[in-house]
Each structure stands twice: as structure tokens, then as C-alpha cells.
Amino acid sequence: MADDMPVAVDDDLQELIDELMNAGPEDExxxxxxxxxxxxxxxxxxxxxxxxxxPSPEQVGWAEGAVxxxxxxxxxxxxxxxxLRRALAVFAGTGRPEEAEIE
Incomplete structure (x- = not known):
């Protein structure tokens, strides 16, 4: 009977949980x-x-367009x-954009 129960955490939810658990400073x-x-x-x-x-509706519309x-x-x-960072990483030989520096 326990086999008939739906899985509480499907693959998509597990992936989201893993992503959140492994979030780094950039994500924060x-x-x-x-x-x-x-x-x-x-x-x-x-x-x-x-x-x-x-503001008038026209002004709001203009502002929304500008945004x-x-x-x-x-x-x-x-x-x-x-x-550019990816290209610099290739030239720097690191292959990692986060390690490339723009000077």
C-alpha cells in the first residue's frame, strides 16, 4: 500500500532544493x-x-516604456x-569566466 503513495519530492523539486542548499554568495x-x-x-x-x-496615463505609459x-x-x-569575460578566460587559459579580470 505504501507503494501507491505519490512521491513527496519529485525530481524538479529535489533539483530546486539542491540548488538552494548549494547557493553561494552570488545567489545571496x-x-x-x-x-x-x-x-x-x-x-x-x-x-x-x-x-x-x-501623473497622467500617458506619462505613466512613457515611463513604463523607458523602464x-x-x-x-x-x-x-x-x-x-x-x-567578454568568456573571451578573456580563453585567452588567459583558465577557461573560467569568473577568473578572468577586465583591466
């Missing part, structure tokens, strides 16, 4: 960054809701930086 820094961004967004939302003269464009540019730059 990412978590802190997400918390800071969330706190900032909450603060800005609170200010917006309490503002007696809020999306800025995030896209930041993502592209991060990708380029990672590509």
Missing part, C-alpha cells in the same frame, strides 16, 4: 538585490498612491560583459 547577493528592488518599487508605488496630483528600454539595454550590456 542576487536575493538581496531582488529584495532591494521590491522595496524600492513598493516605496514608489506608495508615493504614487499618496500623491494628490498623480523597459533601460532594462533591455542593461540586459544586453550584461550579456556583452559575460561574452
Amino acid at each position: 547577493a542576487d536575493d538581496r538585490e531582488v529584495e532591494e528592488i521590491s522595496a524600492t518599487a513598493l516605496s514608489e508605488a506608495t508615493e504614487y498612491l499618496e500623491d494628490p496630483d498623480p 523597459i528600454s533601460a532594462q533591455s539595454a542593461a540586459d544586453n550590456m550584461a550579456s556583452y560583459a559575460l561574452d
